[in-house]
Amino acid sequence: MTNQPIAFAEHDHSACCGDMMRRAEALAQDKGLRLTPVRKRTLEILLESHHALGAYDVLNRLAADGFGNQPPVAYRALDFLVENGLAHRIQRLNAFAACMHPGQPHRPVFFICTGCDTVAEAPGTGVGAAIATAAETVGFAVERMNIEAVGLCPACREAA
Amino acid sequence: MTNQPIAFAEHDHSACCGDMMRRAEALAQDKGLRLTPVRKRTLEILLESHHALGAYDVLNRLAADGFGNQPPVAYRALDFLVENGLAHRIQRLNAFAACMHPGQPHRPVFFICTGCDTVAEAPGTGVGAAIATAAETVGFAVERMNIEAVGLCPACREAA
DNA sequence: CCTTGACTTGTTATCATATTACATATCAAT
DNA sequence: ATTGATATGTAATATGATAACAAGTCAAGG
Ligand SMILES: [Zn+2]
Ligand SMILES: [Zn+2]
Ligand SMILES: [Zn+2]
Ligand SMILES: [Zn+2]
Numbered sequence: 001m002t003n004q005p006i007a008f009a010e011h012d013h014s015a016c017c018g019d020m021m022r023r024a025e026a027l028a029q030d031k032g033l034r035l036t037p038v039r040k041r042t043l044e045i046l047l048e049s050h051h052a053l054g055a056y057d058v059l060n061r062l063a064a065d066g067f068g069n070q071p072p073v074a075y076r077a078l079d080f081l082v083e084n085g086l087a088h089r090i091q092r093l094n095a096f097a098a099c100m101h102p103g104q105p106h107r108p109v110f111f112i113c114t115g116c117d118t119v120a121e122a123p124g125t126g127v128g129a130a131i132a133t134a135a136e137t138v139g140f141a142v143e144r145m146n147i148e149a150v151g152l153c154p155a156c157r158e159a160a
Numbered sequence: 161m162t163n164q165p166i167a168f169a170e171h172d173h174s175a176c177c178g179d180m181m182r183r184a185e186a187l188a189q190d191k192g193l194r195l196t197p198v199r200k201r202t203l204e205i206l207l208e209s210h211h212a213l214g215a216y217d218v219l220n221r222l223a224a225d226g227f228g229n230q231p232p233v234a235y236r237a238l239d240f241l242v243e244n245g246l247a248h249r250i251q252r253l254n255a256f257a258a259c260m261h262p263g264q265p266h267r268p269v270f271f272i273c274t275g276c277d278t279v280a281e282a283p284g285t286g287v288g289a290a291i292a293t294a295a296e297t298v299g300f301a302v303e304r305m306n307i308e309a310v311g312l313c314p315a316c317r318e319a320a
Numbered sequence: 321c322c323t324t325g326a327c328t329t330g331t332t333a334t335c336a337t338a339t340t341a342c343a344t345a346t347c348a349a350t
Numbered sequence: 351a352t353t354g355a356t357a358t359g360t361a362a363t364a365t366g367a368t369a370a371c372a373a374g375t376c377a378a379g380g
Contacts, residue, residue, distance in 0.1 A: 004298055034347090036357070055337070068359050071338065076358080091251040092306060094337060094366090109291060111300045122298055127290040131269060131309055134282055138164055139314035140271045146252060147307050149291055154299035194376095196328070215366070228330050231367065236329080254337090254366060 005111070006100055007050035007120035008153050017047045020098060024086050027103045033084055038067050042077035043098060046087055052095035052112075052119045090119060092148045097121070110148045115156025165271070166260055167210035167280035168313050177207045180258060184246050187263045193244055198227050202237035203258060206247055212255035212272075212279045250279060252308045257281070270308045275316025 006016060024043055028035040035043075045061045046053060055074045062077070063069035078096050081087035086102050089095075090110055100121045101108075109124030127147055135142045152160060166176060184203055188195040195203075205221045206213060215234045222237070223229035238256050241247035246262050249255075250270055260281045261268075269284030287307055295302045312320060 008298060008300070034356080036346095038358075070360050072340090073359070075338070080357095091308070094254075109294055111295065111298065111302075113300075114303070120298070120300075122294055124291070124294060127287055127294060127307075130287040130290045131284070131307065134269055134284060134287060135271065135309060135311070138168060138271065138280070138282055139317065140168070140273075140280075140309070141312040141317050142271075142309045143274070143311040145307070145309040147287075147291065147305075148251070149295060149300070149302045149305040151295070151303040152301040157299065157301050194328080198329075230331055232369095233330070235367070 005120035005122045007118050008111075008155070013050075017044070020047055020100070020102065023102050027084075027086070030103075031084070038062065038073065039077045039080050041065060041067070042074070043081055043086055046081070046096060046098035050097075050118050050120065052090045052093045052097040052117075054093075054095045058096070088121065089146075090148060091146045092150065093119075108147070111153065112148060112150045113153035113156055114150060115152050115159065118153055120153070165280035165282045167278050168271075168315070173210075177204070180207055180260070180262065183262050187244075187246070190263075191244070198222065198233065198237045199240050201225055201227070202234070203241055203246055206241070206256060206258035210257075210278050210280065212250045212253045212257040212277075214253075214255045218256070248281065249306075250308065251306050252310065253279075268307075270306075271313065272308060272310045273313035273316055274310060275312050275319065278313055280313070 021044065025035060027033070041062060042058055045058055055071065055078060058078065059069065059071060059074035062073060067073055078087065081098075082089055082096070085099060087096050087098050088108060088110070090097055090112065092112065097110075097119045099108075107124045107128035108121045109127055111120045111122060113119075124147055128145070131145055131147075132142065181204065184200075185195060187193070201222060202218055205218055215231065215238060218238065219229065219231060219234035222233060227233055238247065242249055242256070245259060247256050247258050248268060248270070250257055250272065252272065257270075257279045259268075267284045267288035268281045269287055271280045271282060273279075284307055288305070291305055291307075292302065
């Protein structure tokens, strides 16, 4: 129960958000990325909860905030965040979630709760290594991978 | 190089198809499933190559063969195959591939080649175990998981 | 047989997700 | 100021998926 991914743990979420935003800004500074208003706002939107949001959910929010209201507005901002390690794409949900370890190289495994829709990012170094081994034995050169598990989080499991 | 997933190995593919179809029919017999004409044809279409096919690709093929030409026709057949372990859904591609181990309990890892679009199903027992461990430490009850790696297959790697 | 209920298929309509293409605006340097 | 690169806005379109209902098929049980 220790080393719980933050999404499944009781925590001061506004501090959690603030922390992530600060780290994102530091990272942008560092790498010379342009964390423009749309991009920053998009990240804030993703950070609001530990849920994955669809591109159109994000788009509606952005439009309400005075940004453009056409799909590319959201997709471009989301792609930027994903490419620069500030967000992850959850393939299974066709949705996006803010990264909880921006700037740190990590091999995430996503736990998707069907009870409360929370998406938690857990360290999956062991899993990554197992896949790398499997890949080597077949001669496959891995470039990217996605590892996602669907089920019940501790709280929803308790409730059930 | 031994124990290569069949999709990456030189093989008699028509025998490979025939074998899978026979296993599917045996499985249907066994479990009392109704492998109706659309469903059977859908499986044959998926088996034609070791690639993942989108639902609409399958639909076009089915329509050409005289079956209905509306999306639910394909989705229903595909869902049937997936639910009964005769096909897999590749989340990353929003597409479907025939299962190469029908009837055998297995934990597949998918290797998706960006060079030739081949999708290979490799055994991922070690990977599954690693995820199970990660899940246990956070108290998550896994119901389903998808493990997909994108990269270059042995042949395309050679060519590059 | 023939009725009945479960399952399967067909079809319409609609919704959800994602990309292409092009115009305009902003920025960081010469 | 000029210029090239990057970013944003917008329209149009492509691609993937589901809801709802009607009609057909099938395997008992009467
Ligand atoms: Zn939080
Ligand atoms: Zn992350
Ligand atoms: Zn084959
Ligand atoms: Zn399989």
